Amino acid sequence: MSVIENEAPVRDTGEVVLSLTGINKRFGAVQALTDVELTVLAGEVVALVGDNGAGKSTLVKTIAGVYQPDAGVIEFAGAPVTVAGPAGAQQLGIATVFQDLALCDNLDVVANLFLGKEHHLGPVLNEVTMEREAWRLLRSLSAKIPSVRIPVAGLSGGQRQTVAIARSLVGSPKVVLLDEPTAALGVAQTAEVLNLVERLRNQGLAVIMVSHNMADVQAVSDRIVVLRLGRNAAEFRTEEATTDQLVAAITGASDNVVAQRAARRAAHPEASQ
């Protein structure tokens, strides 16, 4: 391996990249989001957690331009914007990695990275520039991809996730939305992807990560926003939050089995030994 420059964290936290206020979204009789607020700073990883049906996916799709909110303001880099469609979101600089990754298995890594944004010389694809750029991009993520000329189908789950995340960076976005990036991955691959998220933050990107996995969330995020039944339930700084608090916020009750057991342990430390 050749030397990879040691990325000094270029954290310019403080600058608000994306902020949502008073977002409402209704599907027929279901009020999916009610006055939801969310703010992301540059160089910050915000984890979006919540139980099934809490509105995480709806919120992500609203930011990604798949849904239009019924009410509320989306501000991007300080100016109110309307996100009209996924293409509009990409133009603004909001890149989304959906859970199914949306890769073409029959195409190689380069073709997937630049799908829809190919470099070309006149009518002909410029494979050489794309390949060089692909390596540069993968290097900047310290990604472990053996070759960019093999079909994506031949890659492991973590490598596929890496390709999908690298692809989201092709248009130099400001915000990256990751929908359940570790959901289908093994232990080592999860670690690889979490490293990747860390690197995105170090590059000064604002990252919104949706996850079910409390361990992953606590490992990599700076802030945790909890949604419950379509409303903001709680918000924690990650280093201050305990798993119990998170579970309580997600379920909306401290009176459940998990919380009771935790309480018993706290009361009788020797009993849990």
Place this chain on the structure above:
Amino acid sequence: MTDQLTDPPTPAVDAADERLVRVVSPADYLRQLGGRLRGGDLGMLPVIFGLVAICAFFYSREPTFLSSRSLVTMTLYAAPLGVIALGIVLVLLLGEIDLSVGTVSGFTSATTAVMFVSHGQSLALSILVAIALGALIGGGYAVLFVWVGVPSFVFTLAGLLAFEGALYWVLGDQGTINLPRDSGLPEFTRQKFLSDAQGYALVAVVVAVYVGSRLWAIRQKRAAGLTPPNLLGVVIKAAALAIGLGWLTYYLGIDRGWGYLPVLFAGLVVLMDLLLRRTRWGRYVYAVGGNEEAARRAGIRVGMVYGSVFVLCSTFAALGGVLVAGQLTTVSQSSGTTDTNLTAIAAAVIGGTSLFGGRGSAYSALLGILVLQAIRTGLNLMNVDSDVRLIVTGAVLLLAVAIDSVARRARSSSGRG
């Protein structure tokens, strides 16, 4: 100096990962090839082996099968159906199907014959109208598919019936129209051949363009810090190309040589191959065939891709129909209706284009139609009736699809998608 002694040479950007299997020596190359085959990445190897086996079989039964005369005739008869199969390859790459290419080819060629012979229009105009009709039919299919959402199987099945009716309607009560043998179309398809000098010149141009493009690729890749293609490999391939094509030109030249028609077909195949592999449109065709939803989210206008492919397929069908008419010097109520459809589809599949979309190449039309034509010619030489020919063709088609399906399963278990 000391730095250079202590540091290993920096590997090319794309060879830096130590887990990557290096391919340096010819033995590495063979090993990699073996791995690919086991993994179900067969490409065109089955059809090439099949072609060799079929030729060997018929040659052992009837040595005139591989005579120069027989081969020239085969190239002439294979070409028009090959043009139709080329359109089928495109449709199959999207995972769709066009069952109507046969009757579309019959209908459009009948239009040409009626305009040219019965109405005394110029030949060029008659052919242009036929090709434009083909494009229009493809446009109609595109609308049905993209906007209405009818499955391609259904609207092309409807087209199969409707354009057979249109063929009868255009021919009216004439039944059969004969094209004058001295008119341009039959001459082009039956009597025009490259001279030996022209043939060798064409081979030289092809080899020179190949070598030039590879050398340019090596330069570009080296300048970009990537692993360039192996120079020795390029030389070997160029030599094989020159010797193979040169020998074929010599051998065909004993009889009549390269007809204009097979050269046109080969030119179309090369053109489509370049469009598919080297342009954004071709990339999008493979992407849509591989994962339509991913292509849509990547901002590709999926409808345009489908539309362009249906238009091209019907256009190739129309062109192929006109060429068939020129070759047979006649258009009748049976034009394009008997087995044109299935021959064209079988050729594309036998040539190695997957029915499941996203895999295949323009060359599969060429190889597939050669296999089918070899079977047809060989059985004709052995005086076997068409019933056996149909059975054998069916068996070969089934074998090709079975190989495709097995390879697909091997791919999904070895991670080649």
